[in-house]
Amino acid sequence: MLRLLVSVIFVGLSCFSVASQATINVAVASNFKVSAQDIADQFSHEYNIDVNISSASTGTLYQQILHGAPFDLFLSADQKHVDLLLQANKVGDNQPFVYAQGRLGFWMPSAETNPSIEDFIAYTGRLAIANPKFAPYGVAAQQALTSVGKWEDLQYIQGSNISQTYQFVESNNVKAGLVAYAALVQKKQQHYLLIPTKWHQPIIQAGVVLGTAQAEQANLFRDYLQSKPIQQLIHSQGYN
Amino acid sequence: MFSEGDLQAIWLTLKLASVTTILLMLFAPPLAWWLARSQAKIRPLVESLVALPLILPPTVLGFYLLIAFSPNHFLGRWWLSFNEHSLAFSFSGLVIASVVYSLPFVVQPLQSAFVHLDKRYLEVSATLGYGKYERLYKIIFPMLLPSFIIAGALGFAHTIGEFGVVLMIGGNIPGETQVLSIQLFDHVESLQYSEAHQLSFMLLAFSVSWLVLIYGFLQKRQQRILNA
Amino acid sequence: MLKFDIQKSFTHKQTGQTSELHFKAQVNLSGVCAIFGDSGAGKTTLLRCLVGLEPCTGAIQFSNKTWLSTDSKQLLPTEKRRIGVVFQEPRLFPHLNVQQNLQLAVNKAGHTGFSIEQLADKLGFSELLSHQTTQLSGGQKQRVAIARALLTDPQLLVMDEPLSSLDQGSKQLLLPFIKAISQQIPILYITHSEQELFYLSRHMLLVNDGKIEASGEPQQLFLNSDLSLIKFAHQGLILNVSVKGYDQSEGLIKGCLELQTLYVSAESQPDSEQIQVKINSRDVIVALQPIVGSSLLNCLSVTVEEVHMDAQKAVILTLQLGEQYMYAYITLRSFNKLQLAVGSHVYAHVKTMSIVN
Numbered sequence: 111m112l113r114l115l116v117s118v119i120f121v122g123l124s125c126f127s128v129a130s131q132a133t134i135n136v137a138v139a140s141n142f143k144v145s146a147q148d149i150a151d152q153f154s155h156e157y158n159i160d161v162n163i164s165s166a167s168t169g170t171l172y173q174q175i176l177h178g179a180p181f182d183l184f185l186s187a188d189q190k191h192v193d194l195l196l197q198a199n200k201v202g203d204n205q206p207f208v209y210a211q212g213r214l215g216f217w218m219p220s221a222e223t224n225p226s227i228e229d230f231i232a233y234t235g236r237l238a239i240a241n242p243k244f245a246p247y248g249v250a251a252q253q254a255l256t257s258v259g260k261w262e263d264l265q266y267i268q269g270s271n272i273s274q275t276y277q278f279v280e281s282n283n284v285k286a287g288l289v290a291y292a293a294l295v296q297k298k299q300q301h302y303l304l305i306p307t308k309w310h311q312p313i314i315q316a317g318v319v320l321g322t323a324q325a326e327q328a329n330l331f332r333d334y335l336q337s338k339p340i341q342q343l344i345h346s347q348g349y350n
Numbered sequence: 351m352f353s354e355g356d357l358q359a360i361w362l363t364l365k366l367a368s369v370t371t372i373l374l375m376l377f378a379p380p381l382a383w384w385l386a387r388s389q390a391k392i393r394p395l396v397e398s399l400v401a402l403p404l405i406l407p408p409t410v411l412g413f414y415l416l417i418a419f420s421p422n423h424f425l426g427r428w429w430l431s432f433n434e435h436s437l438a439f440s441f442s443g444l445v446i447a448s449v450v451y452s453l454p455f456v457v458q459p460l461q462s463a464f465v466h467l468d469k470r471y472l473e474v475s476a477t478l479g480y481g482k483y484e485r486l487y488k489i490i491f492p493m494l495l496p497s498f499i500i501a502g503a504l505g506f507a508h509t510i511g512e513f514g515v516v517l518m519i520g521g522n523i524p525g526e527t528q529v530l531s532i533q534l535f536d537h538v539e540s541l542q543y544s545e546a547h548q549l550s551f552m553l554l555a556f557s558v559s560w561l562v563l564i565y566g567f568l569q570k571r572q573q574r575i576l577n578a
Numbered sequence: 579m580l581k582f583d584i585q586k587s588f589t590h591k592q593t594g595q596t597s598e599l600h601f602k603a604q605v606n607l608s609g610v611c612a613i614f615g616d617s618g619a620g621k622t623t624l625l626r627c628l629v630g631l632e633p634c635t636g637a638i639q640f641s642n643k644t645w646l647s648t649d650s651k652q653l654l655p656t657e658k659r660r661i662g663v664v665f666q667e668p669r670l671f672p673h674l675n676v677q678q679n680l681q682l683a684v685n686k687a688g689h690t691g692f693s694i695e696q697l698a699d700k701l702g703f704s705e706l707l708s709h710q711t712t713q714l715s716g717g718q719k720q721r722v723a724i725a726r727a728l729l730t731d732p733q734l735l736v737m738d739e740p741l742s743s744l745d746q747g748s749k750q751l752l753l754p755f756i757k758a759i760s761q762q763i764p765i766l767y768i769t770h771s772e773q774e775l776f777y778l779s780r781h782m783l784l785v786n787d788g789k790i791e792a793s794g795e796p797q798q799l800f801l802n803s804d805l806s807l808i809k810f811a812h813q814g815l816i817l818n819v820s821v822k823g824y825d826q827s828e829g830l831i832k833g834c835l836e837l838q839t840l841y842v843s844a845e846s847q848p849d850s851e852q853i854q855v856k857i858n859s860r861d862v863i864v865a866l867q868p869i870v871g872s873s874l875l876n877c878l879s880v881t882v883e884e885v886h887m888d889a890q891k892a893v894i895l896t897l898q899l900g901e902q903y904m905y906a907y908i909t910l911r912s913f914n915k916l917q918l919a920v921g922s923h924v925y926a927h928v929k930t931m932s933i934v935n
Contacts, residue, residue, distance in 0.1 A: 270539070284436065477629065477662070478686055
């Protein structure tokens with residue numbers, strides 16, 4: 111009886127999924143989630159392929175993929191984790207690609223105007239950054255602060271990812287932070303300074319197709335992501 | 351074996367758990383007593399609130415605490431009126447969060463002990479001349495000592511294992527908010543697996559022996575007393 | 579002097595019916611005052627109200643102190659009333675050993691007329707002082723509980739059927755002890771054992787159906803056929819006998835009951851001049867002439883004082899001998915055959931009897 115029931119449910123479910131369109135599962139670093147969702151909606155509309163977005167920190171997604179999570183495409187917030195997957199032979203013959211380059215913003219909501227570079231260099235007290243040990247924006251923040259000789263001078267409130275860092279500043283629990291420029295654009299925030307790119311290694315957000323059965327559809331989405339109009343869209347959302 | 355950062359995190363975690371446990375042991379017993387004895391209409395509501403951290407994702411608690419700690423809100427403003435920094439990302443903030451988060455783990459064993467406490471022992475205590483409060487701390491407290499230890503030990507252990515809330519409001523400041531579970535998370539996220547293994551194994555060993563102490567020894571002892 | 583007039587109402591959870599208890603009495607406190615009555619009559623509730631463990635309304639006065647007065651909104655909490663309480667079950671603290679249990683009372687009361695060692699010695703638990711209470715037998719526990727109550731330096735000792743679940747050995751040790759203690763501290767003593775009642779007390783409160791039905795000397799109350807006690811009494815009455823001698827070889831006490839001789843079997847010489855014996859009304863044989871040539875030892879000359887017929891067509895005769903009374907339970911057929919009536923002079927032969935003390 112139970113076996114019958116299970117098979118009925120199973121058959122029912124497979125009919126259901128057969129009836130729907132093709133679907134790809136995309137793992138997205140949390141800082142790119144909102145943009146990715148936007149782009150995926152347009153893509154589904156044009157290509158009639160469903161896109162499921164799963165977002166978490168790059169490190170977490172990397173762990174999941176390493177242990178066999180069923181993603182077809184990985185959009186990391188850095189280059190490193192993509193390379194690690196490459197070394198672990200988890201991506202087949204697929205080559206990594208760059209889909210966006212992040213920018214850091216020094217955000218101080220309580221400032222009267224947009225802070226200047228001098229203001230940033232003169233800043234004292236606590237500063238929110240992403241964890242420089244593993245978060246790409248955190249690594250860049252440390253580099254930027256080191257390059258202006260401030261790294262040793264401040265106390266850091268570390269978010270485990272750049273979204274959390276944003277949240278720390280947004281809730282006023284800390285006065286200022288180095289956050290993702292994209293988040294500032296998306297939330298239409300004021301009073302920030304765009305950190306010059308020469309102060310840190312580029313925050314390259316790379317992706318890779320994961321060589322699953324849906325590789326063909328995943329490749330379509332990759333190409334779509336790199337197409338000119340979409341790249342312009344990404345640019346307008348606070349990426350280079 | 352452990353790096354300096356790890357040792358600092360271990361020490362900080364023990365400090366956090368100790369302070370939290372001491373605070374909880376001060377006000378959880380009266381609360382548990384009230385929950386065990388009161389007929390008041392609001393008792394189920396209070397009981398639910400106390401139990402809330404059992405089912406609520408720690409991130410929810412962390413999120414609300416972050417908001418409450420901010421200068422935009424009363425608690426945060428009040429705190430900032432005599433402190434330089436926000437409650438968030440501070441040891442005190444973690445203590446507040448841990449007290450809330452570990453509250454049910456301390457209240458529930460006590461409440462259960464108080465419910466099972468035979469009222470007749472209170473009557474005898476009164477006839478021996480012990481007043482309303484005196485009989486509690488001179489007689490009932492020693493009698494239910496195993497339950498008090500269990501409650502404290504569970505609160506302590508739960509604080510040691512606390513992660514989600516600290517992640518939300520800690521800010522990962524070494525020596526201030528960078529506790530063991532966060533340190534462990536850092537190790538995993540930055541792919542330092544052998545360090546992660548060391549800390550994980552230590553936590554696992556601690557938890558197992560702690561629980562064996564609680565359930566294998568203390569709880570049996572208490573049951574023996576309560577069933578006598 | 580203990581004076582009380584208290585009310586308490588109960589609502590039964592299942593039936594929703596309310597029942598009202600109303601206790602009113604005035605007791606001169608010396609020796610043991612027994613509280614006697616059927617189970618469910620409200621004895622324990624009365625005691626708990628007096629001790630302050632059960633909320634009630636009304637007034638309680640002890641000596642010149644007010645324990646409770648609803649009118650003037652006074653309430654002295656239990657711990658201030660200085661009552662030593664022995665409950666039906668020992669209620670020793672399970673986490674402490676015997677010594678520690680007793681120490682708890684001493685710590686609070688300070689110096690009392692008793693010491694732990696002295697009481698342990700008298701009550702025979704000296705060797706148990708270091709034992710866990712869980713290792714003790716029921717009798718041992720209750721002895722410790724009695725010691726504990728005495729160590730609180732009480733001005734009144736209250737005992738709720740303290741011996742009801744104990745073995746004969748413990749009872750025999752504790753009854754004389756309680757009686758002796760009552761010379762120093764007045765005792766309120768709940769019992770439904772007539773034996774304990776007659777042995778211990780010169781005064782009793784009869785509790786029936788949530789009220790104090792009567793108060794007075796036990797013997798007087800047992801003879802009063804207007805009281806609910808009569809159904810106990812009809813089973814047999816207790817008589818006071820003075821001891822004239824004891825025959826070791828035959829194991830017999832020669833006693834004097836209202837100028838007549840009465841022989842009572844006993845294992846040893848009684849230690850007091852007065853003994854109390856209970857004569858079961860079914861063990862009394864009534865004859866118009868003394869029976870000769872039988873094994874019966876005791877033949878008492880008595881007068882029929884009252885005749886009472888019960889529902890089972892049996893007759894209960896109240897027989898008077900001097901100042902005291904006994905009952906005889908005979909069939910209606912015998913009653914008719916002997917043509918008995920109030921005032922008849924008969925001979926009561928007693929088969930067996932038991933010494934109460």
